[in-house]
Amino acid sequence: MTAPAPTGLFGPLRDQLTDAAAAFAGSPDALAGILTGMVDDVDRALRERLEIFPVCHHSPASALAMARRLRARPPKVIYLELCEDLRPLLDELRNCRLPVAVQAFATELDGFPAEWSPLSVVAPITEASAEYQAVAYALDTPGVELVLVDRSTDHVFQWTPRDDTGPAPGPDSASADDDTALHGDAVGVEIGDLRPRFAELEAHLLHHGKVRHWSEWWDQYVERPLADADHDTYRQVMVLIGSLFRRLRPSRSARDERDEDRERHMWTRMRQHLAESGADPADCLYVCGAFHAASRVEQFGLDSTAPDFPISPRTGTRWRYGLIPSSHSAIEAQFGLAPGTVSIAAANWTAAVARTRLTPYRLAGQRTGKKGRRARAAAPAATGPATDRLSGFLAAPPVLDELDEAELRGWCVDIVRLARRNGYLASTADAIAVFETSILLATMRNRARPTPYDFADAAVTCIEKDVVPRRRDVRRLCEILLGGDRVGQVGYDSLPPLARDVLDRLRPLGLDLERRTVQRALLDLRADPALAPCSDLLWMLRHLLPADAVRPIMGERRLGHRSEQESWDLALGRNQRALIELGYEGVTVEQVLEQRLRRAVRGPDATAARALAAVEDAIRLLDSPRLVDELGARAVELLAAERTVDDAPEVLRRIRRLLAHHRTTTPALPAWCRTFVTTGYAHYCTLLPTAFVDESTGVRQVGAMLGFLFSMESLALSLGCDRSQLELAVAQAHPEAPAKLALLWAARHQLGLLPLARLREQCAELLANPLVVPAFPQYLSGFVHALEPVPGLAPFVVETMSSAFAGLPDPVLLPWLPTLITTLREHGPELVPLLVREAERTFPATLPALDAWTPPWAATPTPSTAPAPSPGTGPVHGLLVAHPEAVDAVAALLGCSGDWQPLAEGGTSPGDGASVLLAAHPATAHAVATLLAD
Template structure:
């Protein structure tokens, strides 16, 4: 719609109306768009409360903002930023930019659980208009800064998570580096989201502007022309761009509703503040993105309607803090081209020097130069009230300004990139520097500009220096980005850290390291000579458990149950992972509290298993030394085990229970009640599941072996606690596996129970090897025997015998394919079983090659000799008992056997027997003579 009253833009309306009538093919759609844009600009310019449109991280916006703040000196600054982040702004002076304001919530209430953790970040750089406004408001007496955008809670109330997950990836997104992940998967809130949402429009602008991506187009056609413009021209052009992009945006109902609700929210908050304080709108300044400045909602303006109702926040508890940010992180999160934020920082510094505008910086800001207070707080002369004038017509009609070539600057770039390329491994020379210089000028001329931009220079450097391969870690494009300013990474100062992070720094102070410095630092802990360092060791092990990999990495030393550290060596990178440390501070006031909360969350989670809960018990004992928490989590492990109906976690349960039992037996006078109950319940539980596991195809042989290992290794303790061994015998009797490996495992269990002798087991294996139909499956039996070493380690010699017989008797077509299976079985599931086999084989086999030819395996010894040896041993045993009757009586008494010694008649001699039976004597004599 067009305005009916006369105004400063009537001449522009007429020109656009004539152009639309000349070039439009259809109805007045084009005319409506063009005239609507002018109406949006006129409406925003006429608003009594001055609207200052900005673009995020735009040097032109930052310079215009600093200039306008010094001219107008507003008493109230309304800023498009989440209103609940206001307490964080004063902490910016303790940080090194860029940093990001963050709202964080780990426990959600009112949102889907799978969204947790919730995170909202708003990055702040020095070359941004919002930082200029914040610095002005905080360091100027009598100025109030009011954040008017929706709260972090409303961000997730209005924006469905799927909206962010379904957005297409930007082809110009930066590298996936460590710095690019500083913001993680947080939802970004920025001031001045100014980019075409109409894909065809962006493609048209890039093609006709002869640029590769949007950041280059904005730099060439907005940043440079507006860098030296006056306030009215800057303001009207930004409003024009915002209105254009808004009217040509696709009609996504969800996104349109969110945009309009944000505008209604902000204007409602501003009117509430004006009404409550009685401030004159002429003394205020509203800073928002150009996209929202050209709003058409009914709540727009100080005289707008008050029909918008702000919904209450959810019950989610939000934590606010500052986290380090970087140029690459900002580019990755907001879809900007790689290096664009670094180039913007360079352009900002050049604009400040060229325009001589004095920017605002927070007093005490890290890296800031000291400025006199009078320059910041001095009141400027009042600006006379002058009605808005049309600056758009002149700006749109003027030809593009062709900056003259700055040969000195371009030569410096060319020499510096060749020097950097040489350091990076490229075979660059002076000729390459000349080629880059000339190619930059050539590319700029092809793109209708007399002065090469950093993007032209970057393309020229890639063309002239980078040939086929990249010899080092960085390509030429990355080297240019570093040369133009690099990826600056911010840092949150000690005073701005949450209590937990400060506590960590204080407790690690004895290490005498600069923990806030980025990069890896080596810490050496000689705890034997300096016992006070043991407390530092405790902190480091907890940080290793809680923080991402690489933040605290042990080089030497380990922590095990029942052991105390002597010497340790660590690689620490807490400065690099400062964001992770800060987010720990949102969960508690100490790392012990956070660790306890996470262990409880794991143990009581919906997917907790007996094995994972036992792991939390071990971690609570290992890192917190908390018997109270360990007993509570152990009771939880007992509950989870009783409810399990599968045996998937049996190997892990067995391993952890054995370790905990060994620890408690050596460090405690009595076992904790929970572990006694766990062993008793586990014995009955696994006895019940054993027959089903033997026949279940989903249960692996390793899992069944772990069940038997639990039953056999815990049997003595379980029986002393009241369990019945008949349960185990009945469970084994009811097991009827079909799989060969499980069958071998069952035979081993029967040997352990005494239901099957070794001779019978050996006979069964010989029978299998003698059956041609079974030979292909014999390796699977051997795999079962290998796993049987877990529950029945006494069969180690027999397994060595069985494997040796297999190597000697199996044909190569069967043996060779089985060997990889044996190796992978031992590596994956039997790493602790291999030493048993190796040690037993070393004991049985000869140690020298020369003795191998005459060596006879022990299992092939003569039966008579073995029988004779056993009879001799028995005879010696009887003689020993007869020689020491008192010891025998004592053993019998302990076993509960009562009896008396009897005199045994030795019987007749051999001669007397021969006389009594002459026929037998004759036959024996004949046999002996024949022999």
Template sequence: MSEFEALRTQLSEAAATFADGPGALEGILLGIVDDVDRAVAEPLEIFPVCHHSPASAVAMARRLREKQPKVIYLELCEDMAPLLTELRNCRLPVAVQAFATDVDGFPAEWAPLSVVAPITEASAEYQAISYALDTPGVELVLVDRSSDHVFQWDNRGTEAQQTDPDSAPPDEEAALHGDAVGVEIGDLRPRFAELEEHLLHHGRVRHWSEWWHQYVELPLGDSDHDTYRQVMLLIGSLFRRLAPGDPHRVRVDEDRERYMWTRMREHLDATGTDVADCLYVCGAFHASSRVAEFGVNGTAGTGTFEISPRTASKWQHGLIPSSHAAIEAQFGLAAGSVSIAATEWAKNLKRTKVQPFRLAGQAGGAKKKKAAALPAPAPEIAPSDHLTGFLQRPPVLDRLDEAELLGWSVEVVRAARRNGYLSSTADAIAVFETSILLAGMRDRAKPTPYDFQDAAVTCIEKDTVPGRRDVRRIVEIMMGGDRIGQVGYDALPPLARDVYDRLAPLELNLQQRGVRRALLDIASNPDLEPCSDLLWMLRYLMPYGAARPIMGERRLGERPIQESWDLAIGTHQRALIELGYEGVSIEQVLEQRLRRGAYGPRATAASVLAAVEDATLYLRSHRLAGELGTRALEVLATERSADGAPEVLRRVRRLLAFYRTSEPVLPAWIESFVKTGYAHYCTLLPTAFTDEDASVDQVAAMLGFLFSMEGLALSLGCDRTQLELAVAQSHPEDPAKVALLWAAQVQLGTLSRAELRTRCDELLGNPLVLPAYPRYLSGFVHALEPAPGLADFVVEAVSNAFARLPDPVLLPWLPTLITTLKAGGADLAPLLIREAGRIFPSRLAALDEWVPPWLAEEAVPVVRRARQSRGLPLLAAHPATCDAVADLLGCDGTWETGDGGPPETPGSALLGQYPDTALALEELLTYP
């Protein structure tokens, strides 16, 4: 402790001067020195780091070559250790991920659980990993809590919010980590808001990343090991002692430290490794720990901290691509700060001549030179006080920085010209001088990249941005941009490798980022059909844009002919990797997803039918479709409202049409569904008519199901009396539902069209009902769903409304009519348009003399009799057909050929009762 006595004396005097006497301030300042002294004196060497800090990375590379430890204890989730060797097959930055979809021991709403630990080349952890994996005889031991313990100790909100302040990243590069909880070595940032504000204000900087770069990163870039170590311990102790007393956060921090020291003591006891051959790499915040378990000879003795067992959750581990923007967004760093750190890393290596460690075969970056043998470890020198000299040393501007600034100024002008700015050499000079001026105004010895960025914006951008990039973004790109990592083929899970292998016939580099256009001429090359099937499954499972069809569609009962796709699978590599955590093939994952949704707590009959359709469409699995169809039947029986009726009707119709055209017999499940649905909707119909929460289109869909499925339901044993009783028991009050009920009665035959027309005329003749008449019409429009045969009557009713309703009533109703037709436009509008085209004249000249058919009441009987007399010869010439129909319908009688002819036959009696049929048949056959 003697080496820090001088510093203790200075801090005591400073505390007495600024605080008017010794007290709390002196206790904090001296406590910081005690923390540094305690960590330095620990037999197990502690190496404090800050995440993605080039100064930490340089100091780590230098220390590893000097000390050459045989065991490295690393602050990283212990269950991620097997994945680190796969970093050789990746291009950094990437993130080690632990992922759990089968949650057991955590609330179901937390699923899926995800933890990521991003790794960049300019980081101390990567240097330690590279040294340990490529140096024979060196063991790497991860000692931090497991991924399972991350969530065991999480109160679901507090920690995730603190480590992920930007929960909504602005772009897809920043969203590479999704909503995963981020863990990494050295989260070194003040947790005391007033302290951070004070440092930013007096440092004359805009954000924390700039302060760290200026006052820590640059001074420590080429410092010796003892200076670096003591300064980082000092900063970690300061932030720790000034942190607010959040009980949960403090408990988690201290439990992590107890966990790590317990694991290290367990390893030392089990292996008998000499402490002098070990190195403990952790964040500076944890290096200054004050827990009782601190140190290999901690007061807890053999380590009394009880580590709770892991839950039964099934964790999957893998590597996912990361990016500078994703790291910045997840850990609350300023935009561009990680790219600037990468530039500073290269600069430090050039200045200090330190040779970094790099995994053999590492993808990306410069080709690695043949590594030279490590020299003999340097003799250990007793540590001394380096803090006093470092704190008193002013920064110095060297010529290398001036040359670098000049190069930046020239390059930013060149880049600005390429982006449409009218910049010149004079602007380069102005940027150079303004950068130095801004640095001087901010009390800095040399301009930082942030000063340069402000100067470039001031001197080049002016008040307009001619291109799509502003100067600030141009500077970020020039400083290194957003480097995006990639996971190599060998490091991918089996599912991802299988996807790439099965898409190989497309002859596209799908592992590369960006969009690739794939053209599939399946008609001439049937071998491409499996690729089409796989692409449709990827479109279903992966985020939008990963596989986007440009031409072609997938429908029930249709086979693909030609397709065109935009594929960005490399851009969405993380999503593909996470699919690999759920299964070994894409088909297995899709089946699990469909089954999980069908059996989930929020499943509805409509959603389960959608799963049946998807299983048939994408997997062509009759087994799964049958299982899910049975589940849809179970869910339908439990529903007590009409909410899902429209979607149920649409999907059942599609499935019925598919099975009727592709299968010899209907599947048993769909027959049971129709039979049960018929009885179910008959039961719910009276309640739905009077329920205010049931909309008109929902009730219309119920009636549509009952009427359109009636033939099949009756053949399966249902009784039509159920429907007749349900309609008879329905007593709606809403005008739209009343009109819907009338339409149902017409469809059942309990109400004639003449009576329906009379009721509408009475409504139009009643001044008190006129304001509500458009609502009746809306009900008639919806009635086209269950009774499409009423299309001519709906055209008549709408025409009468336009003719007789006053403008104050008609005009406000028009938006409702348009909205109704738009909502059901696929089915309702074509019916009305076709019927209107049949009724109304096709030429404008004929409109003046045209009389609507429903107004020509007097001419109807005459025309009918005349046309009926012309239809009789046709029926008399072919009596067998008409007699057969009459026999089926139970009609008796004989044919009459004239006065005194033979008695009437069943066919003639049928003709007398239904003359319109003969007239329609005559029109179809164009009988002269």
């Protein structure tokens, strides 16, 4: 639908632009169509019965114009371009310190791809914005209704293109990649996105405007000229800019179609509200971005005859709403603004309010730290018919502000002082240089008064030079000087129940946890047992929140152990967003933790190792036997369903720890533990032959499988498993890789199928074969991993390695050593300490003793010629006489009965069970006697 060409108000301007286009381009067609079309858009917006107030997001000029308009002609209904389901959150702004962001959050999706979870939409709000002025006026003025007319957060994602990688950024957003951004990866929604939609136009404007980025161009050519403009001039210029950017787009895109659907949605909602409420359009105000004010959709205007835009129903996704803290840097990162843009806008807003003596709107009870001033009446806005202000504005030369030497001098002195505090060798001469360079740069850029951007460039040139000490550069110092990265805060009353519950439960610590500084908490649980609930809560928060929010300095919480003294660094105020989003998941921390543990074991990427980790967390943090049994049963299901053994080392480590914990704390093992052992025994026996020959399965995984089978063997056999499963699995294994072959030999030795003497002979044969010697480190790697299932092989591994070092010649040994070291470091770093301890026990401790030392495996045992003492003589007999109870117990186990009657030397007694035992096994008695003699 195209509006008719204006014939009255903007007729002369239209004729001027047509003539200028013909003279400039030689043809009045294309360029004239664009220029006159812009004038048509302005005329169409001004002729609309519902007053349209175009704004730009975080623009002090828009905020000033809004405050003037509201004080001059207070409306009764304000339609605001913001997601319609965020309306209840706006009442909570009075309990916060700006900037904050209203947020919609969803983790349980219904109607969206599961890969998109979690969904998050934020709309940041600062004091230097027109939307905040409108909200503050509407909420604190009786009889004024605030209506949000943009599509809901659910429709934001309904209209988002779907792909296989997750949600794309929304139509009014840019993803935040800065780690310091408080919004995370949420989709951002803003009012008044005024920025060229293609790079060529933006580059052209920046080049001819002699500025570095878009924010500086906007500040110089739009923000400052409109700061003191009257109401009609402001509206006409803003609509003209929105029309310019809209008409200069090279081609239509999917984003353009979504923008037009948003405009249809907003006009439909406004018409519906007017029909239902009966409000007079003359008492209403429509606040939207300047881009949308120049809309050409068929539903534009209250007099349009086009049908209402069909609005699809929302999905079944359950949305949760709340306020989260925001910051200037978070807004800049999310919406692609230059660093420092929002801080400079806040500084300009403060200066403009002081210069114009206009009292802005501020919500009653707003936490700002400043005392509000009494409202001052503004100059009355134009109430008569609109006049052509565009012609005068476009024809008038730019107004050059006079140089404010006092302001610039103060900036220069302060930046030198701040630079010296941060390690720069700045002096008075640098302050003078910054002053003069700022004026020079402003003159080169056609402005008489240096802007904050000119000052920042001059400071970097004169102070930073080529050295950047410490972590703050001069440009960052300029941002701090001009206002800094202001961070908002959500008040206690606006926090979700979970966040308030956390602050209440941690109140015994005596700290102000709403502060953004890091605070140290000391807990002496032995002296003050009442702090135990605080300790439990802190450990749960440690599991749920980012690492820097709750950080333990002293103390630990592991299975079966609780520290008596703890020390914590707490930064909950700095991580308020994460704490608030926990409140979207439940009412208490315990409920959220339980839900997350269940989600971890039920998700598509759940494994047996993760399930066992969840069991550990449930025991350590929640102490809930019911939940532990549920998670343990799920771990059994996941283990039985796994077809790989990649997590075998993690499974072995965790199940060992859990079994040790239950054996020391419960009278009997839980049912899920017994089932896990039997299932794991059968599972790993089944996969063992394939794992030995599979190249994708590492030696560490095979060693962990054998460690599970051998270390759990006695328990598994007592629970009904058959040892023949393991023997058959080992017999079916035929590996070719050296490391796995060594593992197989160790397993056969543990089963009694390969004696140690034969294993020693095989290793000697390998060292004697020149073709095998280069691969011998791989065999050693396998033997090192064999220490997991067969720890008794540690002396043999030390012996084998020592034999290799002693027997190999230097030309072979020296190239071989790097391979050995890298192999052990890569495959068995956690098992090498076992070898070191064994070597420490084997080798002499001093260098002189090494010369006369003979390795135990090289010493030839000399047979003893002395007759073995009889069972009834020697120190063994004395030991048995002194402690008859132990002998009686052993005799009873062996089925020998009879009274204990000590034998005389050399005598026997048929009724003496101990004597019969000693007589039957004289070698044992001799060995014990030898040990006692030593």
